[in-house]
Amino acid sequence: MAEYDENNIFAKILRGEIPCDKVYEDEHVLAFHDIAPLRPVHILVIPKGAYVSIDDFGASASPEESKAFFAAVSKIANEKGIAGPGFRAIANTGDDGGQEVPHFHMHILGGTPVGAMVSG
Numbered sequence: 001m002a003e004y005d006e007n008n009i010f011a012k013i014l015r016g017e018i019p020c021d022k023v024y025e026d027e028h029v030l031a032f033h034d035i036a037p038l039r040p041v042h043i044l045v046i047p048k049g050a051y052v053s054i055d056d057f058g059a060s061a062s063p064e065e066s067k068a069f070f071a072a073v074s075k076i077a078n079e080k081g082i083a084g085p086g087f088r089a090i091a092n093t094g095d096d097g098g099q100e101v102p103h104f105h106m107h108i109l110g111g112t113p114v115g116a117m118v119s120g
């Protein structure tokens with residue numbers, strides 16, 4: 001598993017070195033609007049802990065961090081009105097998964113039908 005890069009852009013957001021358009025925050029979680037939204041709702045949910053990927057998070061996060069993370073996803077989806085009609089939650093992981101920012105994040109995409117998963 002890759003080593004955590006303290007200079008990745010989400011680490012800088014967590015340290016307050018660069019701004020974000022915040023949606024939600026608690027002790028373990030921060031969520032903010034994606035800077036290049038792909039759908040009417042496109043929110044990134046990140047743990048405050050230094051986890052490279054969902055693989056890293058799943059292996060090493062505490063029960064409290066895991067619970068807070070998924071509770072935040074649910075809370076945000078409900079508050080944004082997309083839990084009912086549905087949404088897509090994606091965690092791109094590693095090189096083959098197309099992950100660009102090496103701090104675990106879940107994309108929440110909704111506000112319009114996102115369609116079926118496609119290959120490629």
Ligand code: AMP
Nearest residue numbers: 009020033034035036092098099100101
């Ligand atoms: P991924 O390819 O899964 O690593 O996704 C990274 C996401 O981070 C992309 O959708 C970017 O648009 C988004 N992103 C990059 N920089 C920022 C930023 N400063 N604020 C909000 N979103 C960002």
